[in-house]
Amino acid sequence: MKEITIDYALRATWQAVARMYNEEAKEFGSTMAVGFTLLSLDPKKGTPSTALGPRMGMEATSLSRILKSMEEKGLITRQPNPEDGRGVLLFLTEFGLEKRKDSKDAVLRFNEAVRAQTSPEKLDHFFEVMEIINKVVTQKKIYHNNTK
Template sequence: MKEITIDYALRATWQAVARMYNEEAKHFGTTMAVGFTLLSIDPKTGTPSTALGPKMGMEATSLSRILKSMEEKGLIERRPNPEDGRGVLIHLTPFGLEKRGDSKDVVIRFNDVVRENVSKEKLDHFFEVIEIINQLITDKKIYSKNSATN
């Protein structure tokens, strides 16, 4: 291939970001997946366990493993959902709130450094392109019977 493909650039960049986050998470005795989960749980009201997977774009089995590990480490606790007797809310423990703060600091640092090194105009274009790609996928305009060019 003469040119780098869009999907390759996205995938390679995300893998580099994920490696970076995992390296940083090691300093806190955790992983990027745990940090992402901590940031996805509402720190005040908790989050229904059934809402976490879709919110994070994660399969239920992978999320179950992460939640079990987080519960064993004392980061979260499961409580009955008062609005749905069958449901469970995931709440952060005081330790989980502390680790959530660490995760938030790491994400903010990444964003700050990128913003210091990339102009607002370029970031605006980046987000515009990402939004278009997501919309094309959502609208099934890439792989549908009507989009085939061959």
């Protein structure tokens, strides 16, 4: 291709970022997926397990494997949801809170490194374009005939 497509740039960049995070997480005996999950859990009130998948944009089967692994490693506990007898709340353990801090620090270091090499104006444009892309995708008007 003579020019890079938007989806290629997004995918290639995200794969590079994911690889970077996984390399960093490996130093802590973890993965990017576990770090992302730690950051997605409410550290004070817990998080309903049913809310976590949509929040993270993950399918239930992938998420359940991650949660099982996290529980086995002592990062989270599951407790009945007092507001919904059928539901479960996920809570970070003390160890989980420590690892959440490690994950947060890694994300903040990455953000600082990018911000140090990018003007505020360019970052504003980046976020504007990402918002447009997200809007275009979520409207689902590209490939579907909306005459239903």
